[in-house]
Amino acid sequence: MKFRTCVSGLALMAGLSTGAAVASEWTLEKAAEPYAGTVVDVVFLLRPGYEAAEAMLPEFEAKTGIKVNIVKSPYENALGQQVRDFVANGDFDIALIDLVWIGNFVENEWVVPVSKFTSNPDLADPALDMDDFFPLVLDAFGGWDGEIYGLPFDNYSGLLFYNERMLKDAGFDGPPKTWTELKDVYGPALTKDGKYAFALQSKRNETQSADSFARVLWPFGGSFLDENFRSNLLSEQSQAGLKFRQDLMQYMPEGIVSYDHAETVNAFAQGDVAMITEWSAFYATLTDPETSSIVDDLKIAPEPMGPAGRKPALGGFSLAVASQADENEQAAAWLFIQWVTSKANAKEYLDRGGVPARQSVYELPGVAEEFAFVPALVESWQDGVPEFRPRFAEWPEITEIVQEWGTKIMLGEVSTEEGAKILGERMEAVLEEAGYYSGDKPLAQ
């Protein structure tokens, strides 16, 4: 027994030392050698996080000989562009997945689980450290049904950006802690002389669904669906949230239903609006003197809390290897994804305007002081809801319904009850057709 234990111990040590030797030997250059000259195609959005990655790209290409071909696209076109490409077995080797597209991409088998690559010692960087990703972000952005498909790349949480000077001038020492306080106390005090207390981007596209409609559901205890996947929009809590938004509109600029991110961030950046709840990704825009006149007055806090807690907006993108790519392209694509989301590159990505999902980078000395959004972001990622917007394959159809009726509610064309009723009926019709009520599909969102 003693002998066997001893042998086992030696074997374990040998194994560990071999593993350590492999780990120490693994380099990106060596891993990429067989794939030099491979071209991988990927869609990038026109946002700061993508510009940051693009600026870092020459280093990757020089080290690996792999060429990353970026196809730039505005957000609104990115899903359609990728769906058409994947349906036609086209060129994209990497899928850029918004968290609400993950169910769709996985169900259609357009993406490959990361385990295919993490289990391959030739391709898996021993320093990959999946546990270093914020668990909520990794799960929500890249995971579906217990499997990880994508690594978090462009990561957002909703934050409260506020103009400290405007708040001080109105007699406030800090930002509102709750949504009710924002409306009832800050709203009247800050809406005057052509300035507005708050702007909630609500344009009829994904902005209406994600940034406006969902944002007022969750903190008030509401949700899109109940546990049986029936509409929960007529519940007392959901209605409270939707009615709150209607009340809050009096403190927002006229025509807020036509405000997208650009208009909202711009109104705040020009000092016309005192507070906005926007994605962390806009930090770079708001701290750039060329695009913002309130750089010195900019402060950031977590989103206000509702009766059900903070439950801030959660959004972001993962990168996943496309199943339509051939083996070489898949390997090259994985090496790029692994590299651009790595712990080692997280600080540079952050410095260049991206928002990494690596916990370790936010623990580095000086980061919290240098990037004012960090404490609020880290706090938000502890308290987010993965299904802030349902992530199932039917979301593209449902978001269209939410966009239409959410806007009609805001415009007062229908009441919150009428709008929620029609929206719920249409949402349930989509889910019925998909097979959730007949038991053909599991109730996963």
Added chain:
Amino acid sequence: MPAKTSRLTLFGFLAPAVIALAVIGVGPLLYAFYTSLHFFNLTKLKKIRFLGFDNYSSVLTDPVFWEAMGRTFTMLIIALPLQIFIGLGIALILNRPGLGFWRVLTRLSLVLPMATTYAVVGLLGQVMFNLKFGVVNQLIGFIGIGPVNWIGDPTNAFTVIVFWDVWQWTPFVALVLLAGLTTVPGEVEEAAELETKNWWTILRYVQLPFLIPGLVAVLILRTADTLKLFDMVFTLTRGGPGSATELISLMIQRVGFRAFDQGVASAQAIILLIITIILAQIYIKVFYKEV
């Protein structure tokens, strides 16, 4: 007497055009009809199944479809008469003798709106009609009118897309009608002017018969253009706010490429095609008479 042309030669000359039309026009149309008979969602290709005319019945009973159709025809009914009325006025002015250089300059400037890409017109509108920074609000501010929420208000947004369409396509109508006016024989016009000084009588009985072919062409082309108007509205309002500017083409695009339901979108497109063909036939039967 010319030699008889062989069938092969005729076919040789016709074939490229026929083949191109078949590949570009007829093929996709047949495929659209095929998809319209199926459950055909790009993100659920494993579930494709034959539905018969179910997509058509669901489209025809969908109030959202008819609301979008109503909006499109409202736009047509407002914009087209305005374009014809203003276009005819411009054509009549340009047809007057003695304008010289100004006629050339005006004709050139009339081409500019038409030469501007639809999408660019929409993007220009976004900037010009911006509530806070737009030049339109600045201009009306000079005459004491406060800023108007052009794009964020449902009624105003619809007015803006009508205005933009009239701005872009009135010159086209003017040029077509001007071409029609130039075909009126000079001696006929001179004789009419000796008979009456009433411009309306001359327009109605002398010039209008020569304008009918152009007017029918304008009616058909502008109706078809309005029914498929997409780019300008998409870039300007994206169909919003709410559904205020969601014309039928935007709705089809939304269903087909944002919800990815190609089956229903194809059924909508084919119903739209049928309506367009019926309207074109009505125009030809009611208005068109050989001069």
